[in-house]
Amino acid sequence: MLFPSESALRADPQAVAGSSDYDIVIVGSGISGAIIAKQAAEAGKRVLVLEAGTGVNRSLVGYDDLLTTFYSAATKDNQSPFPVNANAAMPRSPQLRKLQAGETDSSTYIVQSGPYVSDTTYTRIFGGTTMHWEAKTPRMLRSDFKSRTNFGQGLDWPLSFEEIEEDYRLAEQEIGVSADVEDQSYLGQTFPDDYVFPMRGLPLSYLDQQVNNGIDGTSVDLYGQIYPLKVRPYPQARNGIPNPAYDGGRGYRPIGAVDTHQVEEGGRCQGNTNCVPLCPVQARYHSGKTLAKAFRIRGKSGQSLVELLPQAVASKVVIDPDSGKVVALEVKVYNDSASPAHETITVKGKVFVLAAGAIETARLMLSSGLRSTSGLVGRNLMDHAYLLNWALMPQICGTMRGTSSTGGIVDLRDGPFREKQAAFAIDIHNDGWGWATGAPTSDLLELVDDRNLYGADLRRGLIDRISRQLLLAVMLEVLPVESNRITVDPQFTDALGNMRPILSFTVPEYTMRGAAYARQFSRTVFARLGAQDHTSYAPSDFGYVAYEGQGYAIRGGNHLAGTHIMGTTKTNSVVDRNQRSWDHENLYLVGGGSMPTIGTANVTLTLAAMCFRSGRDILKYLH
Amino acid sequence: MSNRVEAFLGLSAELTAFSRFDLLGTGLAERYLGTLDTVVGGEITDMLLAAFVALPPPEDGTRAQALRATILGSELLGDVARALIKLWYSGTWFELPYAWTQRFGPKSADATFVVSPDAYIEGLLWKAIGAHPAGAKAPGYGSWAYPPKIPTFPGSPTSKPDAVSVHPQNAGIMS
Numbered sequence A: 001m002l003f004p005s006e007s008a009l010r011a012d013p014q015a016v017a018g019s020s021d022y023d024i025v026i027v028g029s030g031i032s033g034a035i036i037a038k039q040a041a042e043a044g045k046r047v048l049v050l051e052a053g054t055g056v057n058r059s060l061v062g063y064d065d066l067l068t069t070f071y072s073a074a075t076k077d078n079q080s081p082f083p084v085n086a087n088a089a090m091p092r093s094p095q096l097r098k099l100q101a102g103e104t105d106s107s108t109y110i111v112q113s114g115p116y117v118s119d120t121t122y123t124r125i126f127g128g129t130t131m132h133w134e135a136k137t138p139r140m141l142r143s144d145f146k147s148r149t150n151f152g153q154g155l156d157w158p159l160s161f162e163e164i165e166e167d168y169r170l171a172e173q174e175i176g177v178s179a180d181v182e183d184q185s186y187l188g189q190t191f192p193d194d195y196v197f198p199m200r201g202l203p204l205s206y207l208d209q210q211v212n213n214g215i216d217g218t219s220v221d222l223y224g225q226i227y228p229l230k231v232r233p234y235p236q237a238r239n240g241i242p243n244p245a246y247d248g249g250r251g252y253r254p255i256g257a258v259d260t261h262q263v264e265e266g267g268r269c270q271g272n273t274n275c276v277p278l279c280p281v282q283a284r285y286h287s288g289k290t291l292a293k294a295f296r297i298r299g300k301s302g303q304s305l306v307e308l309l310p311q312a313v314a315s316k317v318v319i320d321p322d323s324g325k326v327v328a329l330e331v332k333v334y335n336d337s338a339s340p341a342h343e344t345i346t347v348k349g350k351v352f353v354l355a356a357g358a359i360e361t362a363r364l365m366l367s368s369g370l371r372s373t374s375g376l377v378g379r380n381l382m383d384h385a386y387l388l389n390w391a392l393m394p395q396i397c398g399t400m401r402g403t404s405s406t407g408g409i410v411d412l413r414d415g416p417f418r419e420k421q422a423a424f425a426i427d428i429h430n431d432g433w434g435w436a437t438g439a440p441t442s443d444l445l446e447l448v449d450d451r452n453l454y455g456a457d458l459r460r461g462l463i464d465r466i467s468r469q470l471l472l473a474v475m476l477e478v479l480p481v482e483s484n485r486i487t488v489d490p491q492f493t494d495a496l497g498n499m500r501p502i503l504s505f506t507v508p509e510y511t512m513r514g515a516a517y518a519r520q521f522s523r524t525v526f527a528r529l530g531a532q533d534h535t536s537y538a539p540s541d542f543g544y545v546a547y548e549g550q551g552y553a554i555r556g557g558n559h560l561a562g563t564h565i566m567g568t569t570k571t572n573s574v575v576d577r578n579q580r581s582w583d584h585e586n587l588y589l590v591g592g593g594s595m596p597t598i599g600t601a602n603v604t605l606t607l608a609a610m611c612f613r614s615g616r617d618i619l620k621y622l623h
Numbered sequence B: 001m002s003n004r005v006e007a008f009l010g011l012s013a014e015l016t017a018f019s020r021f022d023l024l025g026t027g028l029a030e031r032y033l034g035t036l037d038t039v040v041g042g043e044i045t046d047m048l049l050a051a052f053v054a055l056p057p058p059e060d061g062t063r064a065q066a067l068r069a070t071i072l073g074s075e076l077l078g079d080v081a082r083a084l085i086k087l088w089y090s091g092t093w094f095e096l097p098y099a100w101t102q103r104f105g106p107k108s109a110d111a112t113f114v115v116s117p118d119a120y121i122e123g124l125l126w127k128a129i130g131a132h133p134a135g136a137k138a139p140g141y142g143s144w145a146y147p148p149k150i151p152t153f154p155g156s157p158t159s160k161p162d163a164v165s166v167h168p169q170n171a172g173i174m175s
Ligand SMILES: Cc1cc2nc3c(=O)[nH]c(=O)nc-3n(C[C@H](O)[C@H](O)[C@H](O)COP(=O)(O)OP(=O)(O)OC[C@H]3O[C@@H](n4cnc5c(N)ncnc54)[C@H](O)[C@@H]3O)c2cc1C
Pocket: A027, A028, A029, A030, A031, A032, A033, A050, A051, A052, A053, A078, A088, A121, A122, A123, A124, A125, A126, A127, A128, A129, A130, A132, A133, A134, A135, A136, A137, A276, A312, A313, A314, A315, A355, A356, A357, A358, A360, A361, A364, A557, A558, A559, A560, A590, A591, A592, A601, A602, A603, A604, A605, A607
């Protein structure tokens, strides 16, 4: 069992409202909030975690219920295990449609104000989006921290790689990353001599190996520079085989699965290919694992130092006009996710941490009237842009097995071409064309209904069509642009009367230039593999973007960032290098929203590392 | 086992190319027959089973042609048979086509739905391609590094995937 059984972890709203001795009040139980909660409790601080979503999945039964919801859902959309909850709504992709010029679509939770419509998502439930994520954990490259200096593009971080490196190691420990240093030492990534990841890397899938056989030893030429190609394994936040050399030979003990009927190898990843949206054996990291450790930490009188109040939606940040300090949060607490009935309580504390995710943290600040001195709250919204390319390999590759993605082509994550166009990393999807076409269900429907196959012909047809699928998901760099932003408007509210996020976004030209090249690159790879290209982008697609006479369907990356950007002064940024608000000295805005750029690294490892840094700063502030 | 279930298994085996043994192994045969009864009604289900029983014997070279003509190509039974194939392969009943409903009348239980959580897990699709349902019946750590074990069946392709070629850098981990 993951959580202490006596954990009546649900704090009582009245007691919370009456309490004035929380050292730290954290909004959000995702990885950002969890890391800070645990660090603070370890230092003996009293912590309250407010969570907008329900906390049912804290228990084994609740987690299994999510799985049952998933198995029973007829369309397995990107949020299918997570029940609809209008009080803490989240974006759901199938509801999107293309916008006409100048049109705004408020029929979905995120109001899409265009021109680009994003299917990006995040999950509002106990454990936040790590209950849902795919769990790839690459670090950002050294050069990513200085893209303005190096390439004349984007912004420099107020932190260097060297300053964050140690926190990367803490994050890799907390998350339990499986990877091998040999595989990750590319494009100038270096590790201390004695460093190993907590667990050994996950083996490349058979599909990855087939792709590698076709491209290893070949290269591409971009603006006169040669880039050699090969398939490299991704670092993963899922349990592999612990590395005995970890921690100076002390080894690493993975946090196991809690599911009683599937635990075999201590919660080691078993290849269910269901990492997104939910790992059945909890081999994949989620922030409940960090919170479980935090909840076990007891104060002097024996009580848990970390309290959790689920179904509690932070609705307003209340500021003392004289000092600029936060005095309280207004929180709407509901009893039943099917009813908007709620009570509003006021929560006090010494330090406040907003860890609600890049969109919700910005939404909360803006609806509290807090745009910051720089006016940058909500602006510079970033998210990786994905371009999908799909083909059939000439041979059977056993697609639909393994974790969502074990390997990829990552050698174009860096290079002088970044002066002109976006860098990218490519995932090879072990779940085939699923993301692009709805495979394998769409294949079954087509073969039975349209091709009139049955019996042995159908079985052969399915093998031929599905086991050869190759999807290259190109994840493109997106730079900060102030007009790409989240705003709020009182005319758009949710069930509890909170203002909903409005998203305005244009895919930057720098990214589209990279996308156009990535399409050519994928065609080159397919040609080397002898794979049949089946890619097509429909002009009616909600994410369709025209660029230089061609059209591309761009997908959101779920790697939200930039909305409370970090910088060097209160006029060029919202938070400082420790993620502390420039305007409000006892307020920290943490998570992807602080990132000035995102390079080609899935954001979570980096934002986790930043939270370790902030946690230390908060403790310093409290002393 | 009743004649009805017998006929249903025979029909299902012929439509899916999975043996009666495999189909019984899912534990869902009676449930799926019940799904047909519930969604399209006992009468149409019986017509489908009767059409199957009336097919020429397997030795007869015209059986496949007859199955196409009287079942898959039947205006009434064709879409129901296709829904049954999809049900076995995915665990999901897919709503009958609009044209069918227009012609034969809407059926109140005819909507797209997953018959039960275990129906999803037992979908034949996963077995057919040597994989496993997303989210269950996990094949074990590292299994994905090897070629798939695609089960053979009467009429399966003879060609086998290439021999195991574990990537050198991972070879150690697999042992
Ligand atoms: C499908 C998918 C795949 C992904 N794959 C990867 C990947 O492979 N690698 C990677 O690095 N990243 C990935 N991500 C992104 C990753 O999940 C997020 O970056 C990360 O989880 C963010 O953590 P967080 O704690 O900052 O925010 P969140 O996890 O979003 O947590 C915010 C929490 O705050 C709560 N909350 C929100 N508003 C309020 C409020 N007003 N009051 C109280 N509580 C509130 C929410 O309910 C939630 O629990 C993926 C995301 C998705 C959706």
